Amino acid sequence: MGQLEERVYGLFGEAGSLTREGAPLYMQMQARLRAAVRDGALRAGEVLPPEREIANAMGVSRVTVRRAIDDLVDEGLLTQRQGAGTFVTDRVEQPLNRLRSFSEIIRERGQEPGSRWLERSVAMPGEEEKRALALDDFDEVTRFFRLRTADGKPMGLELATTPTRFLPNPFEVEGSLYQVLGARGLRPVRALQRLRAVAVDEQRAAYLDIAPNSAVLYIERLGLLDDGTPVEFTRSWFPGDAYDFVVEIQHQTAGVPAQRQAAQQAGSTEE
Known part of the structure; x- marks a missing residue:
């Protein structure tokens, strides 16, 4: 028995273990793949055996294997990369109610954050940057455009802009922008974020190693100081299979002391 065949049996069971009843x-194959991911037999980012090998080892058609895999891709459990194969989706869970840098999030997962610099420059701001950062006509900005990675894998494109009065030298930032701003006493304490799905263009798709026109999550974040001064305007493009954005929501009275709730209820009427 070859190593590849042995790998298939480790995921799906021995040949003939799939029953045509029920x-x-x-x-049945999907259930076994879910169990393999749940139990750690398949780890995040790990590649599956080729469809042909799975079909031959398990005595089923490639159509059956493809149906099992395609549904799990749609479900988000698996990811297909053209020319590379099918992988267990490696998703980053990022709470939207906590302001953290990319580097902090990736290190919490036990991975090594990295960057491939595409641009570091000082320039005049565009209209969108001027509005977001409340800049005058002659104010300059420092831009940081980079591909963000986790253990070398592309995770997102990030274009961050700060006024030069806060950070005049773009080459001062090697890793975390927030760490550099924090050393100057300028780390944002709150932020406004706007999210939407967009189709990625050919150039950004090449950086992210995905197909052109793929849907990505586009995020705009405006980082603010304690007094409300905008210090950072960041635009990011994240592949849809890489992130889960999580937000906690509460009923408006959650956390309100009981006496205050009673007073509110006493002074209100049901519609």
Whole structure:
């Protein structure tokens, strides 16, 4: 028995273990793949054996294997990369109610954050930057455009802009922008974020190693100091299979002391 065949049996069971009674074969295969991910037999970022090898080892058609895999891709459990194969999706969970840098988030996952610099420069701001950062006509900005990685894997494109009065030298930033701003007493304490899905253009797709026109999550973040001064305007493009953005929501009375709740209820009427 070859190593590849042994790998297939480790994920799906021995040849002939799939039964043609009960659930369809592709659903049985999906159940075993979910169990393999849950139990750690398949780890985040790990590649699956080729479809042909799975079909041959398990005695099923490639159509059955493809159906099992395609549904799990749609579900988000698996990711397909053209020319590279099918991988277990490696997703980053990022809470939207906490202001943290990319480097902090990736290190919390036990991975090494990295950057491939695409641009570091001082320039005149565009209209969008002027509005966001409340700049005058002759104010300059420092721009940082880079591909962000985790253990060398592309995770997102990030274009950050700060007024030069806060950070005049773009080459002062090697890793975390927030760390450099923090050393100057200028780390944002709160931020406004806007998220939407967009189709990525050919150049950005090449950086992210995805197909052109793929849907990505586009995020604008405006970082503010304690007095409300805008210090950082960042635009980011994240592949949809790389991130889960999580936000905690509460009923408006959650956390309100009982006496205050009673007073509010006493002074209100039900519609």
